[in-house]
Amino acid sequence: MKETRLMLAAAALNQTPMDWDGNLQNIKEAITEAINNRTQLLLLPELCITGYGCEDMFLSPWISEVAFQKLLEVKEWCENITVAVGLPVFLNKSVYNTACVIKNKEIVGFTAKQFLANDGVHYEPRWFTPWPAHEVQEFEMMGKRYQIGDIIYEEQGVKYAFEICEDAWRPNRPAERHMPKGVQLILNPSASHFALSKTDVRYRLVVDASKKYQCAYMYANLLGNESGRMIYDGEVLIAQNGKLIRRNELLCFKNVDMECAEVCFSENPEIAEVIEYLPPIDENNELIAALSLALFDYMRKSRSRGFVLSLSGGADSSLCAVAVAEMVRRGIHSLDLLNFVAKTQVFSMRDAAAFEDxxxxxxxxxxxxxxxxCAYQGTVNSSDDTYNSAKGLADSIGATFYNWTIDDEVKGYVSKIETALDRSLTWEQDDITLQNIQARVRAPGIWMLANINNALLLATSNRSEASVGYATMDGDTAGSISPIAGIDKAFIRQFLLWAQKELGYEGLQYVNNLQPSAELRPAKEEQTDEKDLMPYEVLNQIERLAFHDRFSPGEVFHILNEQQVAAPDLLLDWITKFYSLWSRNQWKRERYAPSFHLDDYNVDPRSWLRFPILSGGFRNELQHLQQLVK
Known part of the structure; x- marks a missing residue:
């Protein structure tokens, strides 16, 4: 084999479903940058012309037709360069997820995805049809004929082929078939969603494949909050023969993030540069990077002018506030001050000039x-500690802060109902009612601020609360976006300690010294979340075993009992409470504002976990468990 050197490039793109102009502008920017870097072969992410998150719109034939028209525009930008670009192709009443290869303004062919993701947050078989291995067909589009299927391409004597995202995650992946055919380079255009520590798995997938198949492997992922719930980290990887050659900084605020490398193809290829990969992953840093980028993209893509937050002084709302502050800090670091300010689409040129001074x-x-x-909305049941926590944090990050009480509004509603019922409401008889009205009365005022500011209202409920319904509908669940509904409370509490120490948010010192509490009952009762529910660590263990690992209630009990989490009777009470509250509160999870997928699972019925609104509530399983234990 004679030695051939190719300048390769892969680019992460921050795309938006059906934003034809924006998506093509990013593609054009990537192609221009690649040409300026003397690139011969450029890889772009999966479905980057349409966006990956078009969902049921993929079933509309006109979407594929428009995508093909845009492809013909992209083709004209590819002078003296080969570019792989993703789009859907509608063929024989089926939709195929394809990567199109364009070489020097000519379409060479379309590789169609063979394995479709159908677990967790993925529903690809609803829209796409898998392509059979080894098969190549021809189709006609706009008067020309093109090849589509399981194609092997060639660039200056170097054979290359594709694994499109999920293709690479299967045991019988396409690379197994490509290597005996002399393929030396695998291209992987992806839309691989963010989850904590997932980059470590993805790194091994790419680097190990390059070692196993003794080839070069190039990977390009989508970037940012593309369509609302999923976040993409924009990972770009170039590896060869088990060595990592290029890797970018993940979760940046750019529209296009590219890595280039000259790769040698020969019997014993020379690998001049090797990047040292250093796990383990810092999940706290990963979380805030993903959360801040997701908020930024959600804000600008929804054309909103910022955020409004009911800042209670507790852990959840404090994390939301820090996430916005980090959005600004990280955005400026990634783009520089003026570019960040411009990209928000919020500020005037006069504002930008003032910031620069x-x-x-x-x-x-x-x-x-x-x-x-932010606004602190206190009641007679609120403490000075939570007010000081809210005010101290808001002041430390620079947020606009208001403070008012809602006692008059609460008294008005209580009085109306007491008059209607002709009796007094009491904590002994009407505990939930008197708690919930305080949470609900907070919503109208904070919504007014959001409307006045043309801003997004941040809902503050976390995943642990969502699981057991420990949240008031139209109260703390009110909002346009629920950014932390995919994170458990135990993780949030340790994260805030980390953020105070590692990120320098000294304003968190107040909340980090408080025990989580809804502060809805009279102060003398010393209400805390864990007293109402159970220890958050235990709640999270039950939740994960039940719905991530899919164990039955009895199996969950035996696993935790063996770990001696608590005395058997107490553990039984906690498990019974969890499943009972879970079943009763599915309707709440159905009504949550859109949330981000951040962990390796979530409880959002519109993305990861579907559960019936009406069910048997695990009654038989829990009764059987009680009989066994007692």
Whole structure:
């Protein structure tokens, strides 16, 4: 084999479903940058012309027709370069997820995805048809004929082929068939969603494949919050023969993030540069990077002018506030001040000039003050500790902060119902009612601020609360986006300690010294979340075993009992409470504002976990368990 050197490039793109102009602008920017870098072969992410998250719109034939028209525009930008670009192809009443190869303004062929993701957050078989191995067909589009299927391509004597995202995650992956045919390079265009520590798995998938098949392997993922719930980390990897050659910084705020490398193809290829990969992953840093980028994209793609937050002084709302502050800090670091300000689509040129005259810290706080408005809405049951926590954090990050009480509104509603019922409401008889009205009365005022500011209202419920319905509908669940509904409470609490120490958010010192509490009962009762429910660590263990690992209630009990989590009787009470509350509160999870997928699972019925609104509530299983234990 003679030695051949190819300049390869892969680019992460921040796309949006059916944003034809925006998506093509990013593709054009990537192609231009690749040409300027003397690139010979450029890989772009999966379905990057349409966006990956078009969902049922993929079933509309006109979407594929428009995508093909846009492909013909892209083709004209590919002078003296080969580019792989993703789009759907509608063929024989089926939709195929394809990567199209364009070489010097000519379409060479379309490789169609063979394995469709159908677990967790993925529903690809609903829209796409898998392509059979080894098969190649021809189809006609707009008067020309094209090849589609399981194609092997060639660039300057180097044979290459594709694994499209899920293809690479299967035991009988396409690479197994490609290697005996002399393929030396695998291209993987992906839309692989973010989850904590997933990058470590993806790295091994790419690097191990390059070692096993003694080939070069190039991977390009989507970037950012593409369509609302999923976040993409924009990972770009280039590896050869088990060695990592290029890897980018994940979760950046750019529209296009590219890596280039000259790769040698020969019997014993020379690998000049090797990047050292250093696990383990810092999940706290991963979380805030993903959360801040997701909020930024959600804000600008929804054309909103910032965020409004009911800042209670507790852990959940404090994390939401820090996420917006980090959005500003990380965005400026990734794009620089003026580019970040411009990309928000919120500020005037006069604002930008004023920010530029400030110190870095002053500019960040000034921007946060425009993008984040907070309000502390106290009652007679609120404590000075939570007010000081909310005010201290808001002041430390620069957020606009308001403070008002809602006692008059609560009294008004209580009085109306007491008059209607002709009796007094009491904590002994009407505990839930008197708690919930306080949470609900907080919603109208904070919604007013969101409307006035043309901003997104941040709902503050977390995954642990969602699991057991420990949240008031139209109260703390009110919002346009529920950014932390995919994160459990135990993780949030340790994250805030980390953020105070590692990120320097000293304003978190107040909340980090408080025990989580809804503060809805009279202060003398010393209400805490864990007293109402159970220890959050236990709640999270039950939740994960039940719905991530899919064990029965009895199996969950035996696993936790063997771990001596608690005395058997107490553990039984907690498990019974969890399953009872879970079943009773599915309707709440159905009504949550859109949330981000951040962990390796979530409880959102519109993305990861479907459960019937009406069910038997695990009654038989729990009764049987009680008989066994007692």
């Amino acid at each position: 400030m110190s870095e810290e002053e500019a960040q706080k000034a921007i946060v003050s425009k993008l984040l408005t």
